[in-house]
Amino acid sequence: MVILFFGSPLSAKGSINTGSLFSASYSGFGNTGNGGAINLQAFDSINIADTFNAEPGAFVSGALNTSSFSPNGTAKKGGEINLVATNGINIIGNSYAYSLSFKGIAGDGGAISLKAANSITTAGLFSYSNSAVDNAGNGGAINLTATDGNIYTNSLYSYSQANSGIAGNGGTINLRAAKGSIFIDDLYSVSYSNYALKGNGGNGGAIAFTALGNISTGGISSQAAGAGNGGDITLTSITGGINTTRGTVTSSGSAGNGGATVE
Helix, strand or coil: CCCCCCCCCCCCCCEEEEEEEEEEEEECCCCCCCCCCCCEEEEECCCEECCCCCCCCCCCCCCCEEEEEEEECCEECCCCCCECCCEEEEEEECCCCEEEEECEEEECCEEEEEEEEECCCCCCCEEEEEECCCCCCCCCCEEEEECCCCCEEEEEEEEEEEECCCCCCCCCEEEEEECCCEECEEEEEEEEECHHHHCCCCCCCCCEEEECEEECCCEEEEEECCCCCCCEECCCCCCCCCCCCCCCCEEEEEECCCCCEEE
């Protein structure tokens, strides 16, 4: 495990193999700063993994975290996560780029961008803004691009939640496998506020998949729990099939409009 106290770029002529990376901001009593960016560039593969152990309950992490979290004050922005590899990218743990406050305003979630020449394999990727008592910022954009390989990923969430204030927008989510296929579990871009029916809700983000081969998904949702609109959902397979039977594809706004769903 590696702890970064500020966003520092790391570049390698070969592969990058590391444990979990944390570049977060936390204050137990006051306001926080921004989460620091994590920027990795490798002229081979990037592998984020900690201890592998087949025994039940063993520690297996391998995550990225650029969050800003304050339980008693204002939280600023989550940091960006940017990974570029000329081979593949593998992240075995859930990764977070969020802003979270229990008693103040929350900033924007950080953008997450993964670009690889070959396949991308990840656990969950989460970029969100959440305030328990005040306004929330926007969820960060999530972009995954595999030039020659496939994309395998678990849950992708980009959302804004303000339990007692104004919510921002869910972030855009784009996945592109120019010569491969896309396999994903649940995916959400949502704006939610308890005050949303008074006009304080944002919009769900646009969601787009493009693959040469097959697209297989669980649930896909772009929703606005209030006056905002659901975002467009576009799934495009050039030569393969599209299978969404493992979940429901939904674009809706509680008091607004749902976006178009195209397959």
